[in-house]
Amino acid sequence: MRKFSGAEKQTISSFASGLSAAILLIVLISLVLFIMLKGSVYFWPSQVFKVITYDTPNSEVSAFVPSSVNIDEFNQALSNKLNAQFSNSTLPMPLMVVEQVDAVYQISLYSGAIQYGTFQQINTPNSERYQLAELSDVVADVAIFQNQLHDIQTNYLTVLHRKIALLNQSGVGEEAPARLKELEQFTYWQQKAEALRQKLTSYHLIFIDASGQPFDVLVKDIHHLFQPNVMSLFDKFSYSGNKIIEFVSESPKQASTSGGVFPALFGTVLMVLLMAVIVAPFGAMAAIYLHEYAPNNMTTSVIRICVSNMAGVPSVVYGVFGLGFFVYTLGGSIDSLLFSDALPSPTFGTPGLFWAALTMALLTLPVVIVSTEEGLRRVPEGLRAGSYALGATKAETIWKTVLPVASPGIMTGVILAIARAAGEVAPLILVGAVKFAPSLPVDGEFPFLHLERQFMHLGVFIYDGAFHNQTNTQGSSMMFASCMLLLIIVFILNLFAIIVRNKLRDRYVRI
Amino acid sequence: MLKLFETETLSLDKLTDEQTAIKVNDFSVWLNNSLVLNNINMRIPKNKITAMIGQSGCGKSTLLSSFNRMNELNQKYAFSGEVELDGRDIYNKKENVAKLRTKVGMVFQRPNPFPMSIYENVCFGLRIQGKTERRMLDDIVETSLRNAALWDEVKGRLFDSALLLSGGQQQRLVIARALALKPEILLLDEPTSALDPLTTLHIEELINQLKKTTTVVIVTHNMQQAARVSDYSVFLHQGELIEYSDSDSLFTMPAKKQTEDYITGRYG
Numbered sequence: 001m002r003k004f005s006g007a008e009k010q011t012i013s014s015f016a017s018g019l020s021a022a023i024l025l026i027v028l029i030s031l032v033l034f035i036m037l038k039g040s041v042y043f044w045p046s047q048v049f050k051v052i053t054y055d056t057p058n059s060e061v062s063a064f065v066p067s068s069v070n071i072d073e074f075n076q077a078l079s080n081k082l083n084a085q086f087s088n089s090t091l092p093m094p095l096m097v098v099e100q101v102d103a104v105y106q107i108s109l110y111s112g113a114i115q116y117g118t119f120q121q122i123n124t125p126n127s128e129r130y131q132l133a134e135l136s137d138v139v140a141d142v143a144i145f146q147n148q149l150h151d152i153q154t155n156y157l158t159v160l161h162r163k164i165a166l167l168n169q170s171g172v173g174e175e176a177p178a179r180l181k182e183l184e185q186f187t188y189w190q191q192k193a194e195a196l197r198q199k200l201t202s203y204h205l206i207f208i209d210a211s212g213q214p215f216d217v218l219v220k221d222i223h224h225l226f227q228p229n230v231m232s233l234f235d236k237f238s239y240s241g242n243k244i245i246e247f248v249s250e251s252p253k254q255a256s257t258s259g260g261v262f263p264a265l266f267g268t269v270l271m272v273l274l275m276a277v278i279v280a281p282f283g284a285m286a287a288i289y290l291h292e293y294a295p296n297n298m299t300t301s302v303i304r305i306c307v308s309n310m311a312g313v314p315s316v317v318y319g320v321f322g323l324g325f326f327v328y329t330l331g332g333s334i335d336s337l338l339f340s341d342a343l344p345s346p347t348f349g350t351p352g353l354f355w356a357a358l359t360m361a362l363l364t365l366p367v368v369i370v371s372t373e374e375g376l377r378r379v380p381e382g383l384r385a386g387s388y389a390l391g392a393t394k395a396e397t398i399w400k401t402v403l404p405v406a407s408p409g410i411m412t413g414v415i416l417a418i419a420r421a422a423g424e425v426a427p428l429i430l431v432g433a434v435k436f437a438p439s440l441p442v443d444g445e446f447p448f449l450h451l452e453r454q455f456m457h458l459g460v461f462i463y464d465g466a467f468h469n470q471t472n473t474q475g476s477s478m479m480f481a482s483c484m485l486l487l488i489i490v491f492i493l494n495l496f497a498i499i500v501r502n503k504l505r506d507r508y509v510r511i
Numbered sequence: 512m513l514k515l516f517e518t519e520t521l522s523l524d525k526l527t528d529e530q531t532a533i534k535v536n537d538f539s540v541w542l543n544n545s546l547v548l549n550n551i552n553m554r555i556p557k558n559k560i561t562a563m564i565g566q567s568g569c570g571k572s573t574l575l576s577s578f579n580r581m582n583e584l585n586q587k588y589a590f591s592g593e594v595e596l597d598g599r600d601i602y603n604k605k606e607n608v609a610k611l612r613t614k615v616g617m618v619f620q621r622p623n624p625f626p627m628s629i630y631e632n633v634c635f636g637l638r639i640q641g642k643t644e645r646r647m648l649d650d651i652v653e654t655s656l657r658n659a660a661l662w663d664e665v666k667g668r669l670f671d672s673a674l675l676l677s678g679g680q681q682q683r684l685v686i687a688r689a690l691a692l693k694p695e696i697l698l699l700d701e702p703t704s705a706l707d708p709l710t711t712l713h714i715e716e717l718i719n720q721l722k723k724t725t726t727v728v729i730v731t732h733n734m735q736q737a738a739r740v741s742d743y744s745v746f747l748h749q750g751e752l753i754e755y756s757d758s759d760s761l762f763t764m765p766a767k768k769q770t771e772d773y774i775t776g777r778y779g
């Protein structure tokens with residue numbers, strides 16, 4: 001058998017390690033690229049085709065289909081539908097024709113729904129028929145009416161309603177002139193609002209769908225209206241720019257298949273920051289105790305081993321613990337002590353933001369303890385001695401000299417904790433993250449930060465998105481877009497923590 | 512041997528308690544279960560300079576740090592005997608160690624500046640004592656740095672990190688740091704080992720100045736330095752006190768053969 005010489009061994013091992021590094025890099029890059037590719041479909045306007053499927057020579061079904069839809073899957077779904085219609089006939093696989101129609105419009109509604117059609121006409125209340133060129137005038141009119149309606153609602157109706165309610169409270173008689181006056185006002189504005197609403201519903205656009213049937217859309221419902229097949233590159237970019245802004249700033253629509261993910265983004269960042277605020281001091285204190293105060297004996301070593309092993313406990317176990325202990329036991333007792341008048345409906349005794357942050361803090365505590373201890377171990381003995389020799393007590397020494405030098409270690413722990421917490425799903429579902437939360441955990445209502453509320457989380461949102469129908473391209477591309485956003489968020493949070501760490505390192509650690 | 516600075520010498524055997532700064536009685540130290548100092552007895556005279564000489568590893572640093580209980584930071588540390596300051600055993604249970612260390616300052620063998628600005632390094636001890644008045648701190652920082660012959664080099668960058676200073680500058684900084692507290696006793700462990708001859712001379716002058724108000728104990732490997740600056744010298748060998756007398760006699764006519772061998776350089 002041939003033996004490798006030393007130099008050859010070196011070449012082989014350096015080649016092998018280079019190769020594995022390259023493979024890792026490729027896997028990583030292709031993962032990111034794949035997610036980006038799939039996710040970008042959500043933002044990029046896709047071409048729309050008219051697909052005509054002939055089942056038998058005299059039965060045809062047509063539809064406008066965006067190119068982002070997988071045609072095969074679409075076809076499958078369509079043929080299932082056809083087969084259902086003609087269930088007793090034995091028919092061959094349907095024949096399909098794809099046509100390009102330049103004039104087709106994509107109509108995105110505020111509700112999140114998307115429709116396709118070719119334009120026919122604009123209908124207005126005075127039943128004049130406008131041409132498409134005048135669409136912008138019509139849209140401007142509608143916007144004016146909508147503003148007026150909004151104005152009436154906030155400035156008159158709500159105000160009057162409150163006044164009347166106050167009068168009712170103070171026991172003013174039904175027929176009191178003050179009350180009657182307000183009521184009269186109220187009815188007047190209500191009628192005005194109703195008239196405006198009527199007016200708004202009489203501005204329609206009429207489109208024709210792929211099979212030639214006209215359908216109409218209320219102008220006030222239209223969010224975007226554009227012709228994807230004849231869009232210039234600039235228009236496409238500005239469209240995706242708008243879509244991206246919408247994605248990060250708006251709420252999900254249409255059962256989380258369109259719209260934005262702002263609540264989930266906000267919930268993720270808030271939960272992670274809360275967790276960091278909880279875990280950093282606790283982790284640091286525990287590590288300081290273990291390293292500086294605990295006697296160097298068996299018990300301490302056992303505790304240390306336990307801490308490292310805690311990092312390996314499956315996260316769902318933490319979730320179950322959080323639900324059982326934090327939510328039911330702790331939250332339940334808080335409720336019975338402080339919010340007993342609200343019982344039996346729970347305030348803190350139900351999954352919520354605070355319990356989620358606490359559970360995640362517990363989950364990431366070992367990481368922070370271990371890396372803080374690593375940081376403490378790196379503090380030179382001479383530094384401690386120098387501080388003691390100037391008359392500092394142990395606490396002063398730790399606080400003023402040891403902790404600053406160990407702070408990059410704490411930050412390393414926090415960085416790892418953030419990455420972990422932002423990506424967890426299983427424990428979060430148990431302790432407070434939901435796929436749809438009616439309100440954000442922060443609002444203008446006292447006490448502004450509502451720790452007991454349920455919240456949305458990107459990881460949970462993605463997990464939920466994975467259950468959407470595969471043919472609903474819109475939904476699954478939104479899931480990939482959310483994935484991309486999660487990656488970016490974790491990256492930004494980490495970058496921020498790394499910058500802080502490097503600042504600390506420059507400041508406190510010998511170069 | 513030439514003495515630079517003239518001082519009156521007291522006879523060590525006849526020191527009264529008044530004239531004694533530190534009294535060491537039957538003091539032994541074990542580190543890691545091995546005997547490092549063996550039954551030391553000595554009196555260190557007040558407001559004088561005492562030099563400690565001896566081979567590397569003979570226990571000089573250990574003895575020095577017994578005077579402000581810095582030894583205790585070692586995990587495996589044991590001792591017997593007493594160290595008396597102002598007539599009280601500093602190893603008594605009720606001793607306020609932090610306060611003791613403000614009175615007995617120490618400069619370590621290896622410079623250990625804190626990762627803070629030069630200014631904050633010097634006023635670290637003062638801040639610990641709760642002194643925050645800016646004017647006073649400024650004054651003390653300047654005097655201490657001047658005394659440590661560092662002021663001219665750093666006056667323009669007092670708020671830069673102390674870690675950017677050179678080794679020798681760091682050594683002077685930690686001297687200034689100890690001086691800022693105006694200790695009654697100053698323990699110097701090879702304070703000039705990283706300094707050039709001229710700066711060394713500065714520090715030696717400073718030590719001589721300090722003598723008016725401070726008792727100085729200095730460890731050095733430099734025989735000339737010991738002879739130049741100290742009033743008294745003690746020679747340690749393998750944890751035992753071999754000879755202790757005024758520096759003139761110790762360096763010109765040592766009583767013990769071992770001392771003579773060491774100062775004439777016959778030991779490794």
Ligand SMILES: Nc1ncnc2c1ncn2[C@@H]1O[C@H](COP(=O)(O)OP(=O)(O)OP(=O)(O)O)[C@@H](O)[C@H]1O
Nearest residue numbers: 542543547566567568569570571572573574585620
């Ligand atoms: N933490 C420790 N644990 C065990 N032994 C120690 C420890 N520190 C010092 N020693 C030992 O104690 C002895 C005395 O050390 P010490 O530092 O006092 O010597 P020194 O005289 O100051 O030497 P040098 O001139 O090299 O500084 C040495 O043999 C050393 O190995």
Ligand SMILES: [Mg+2]
Nearest residue numbers: 571572620700
């Ligand atoms: Mg030493």
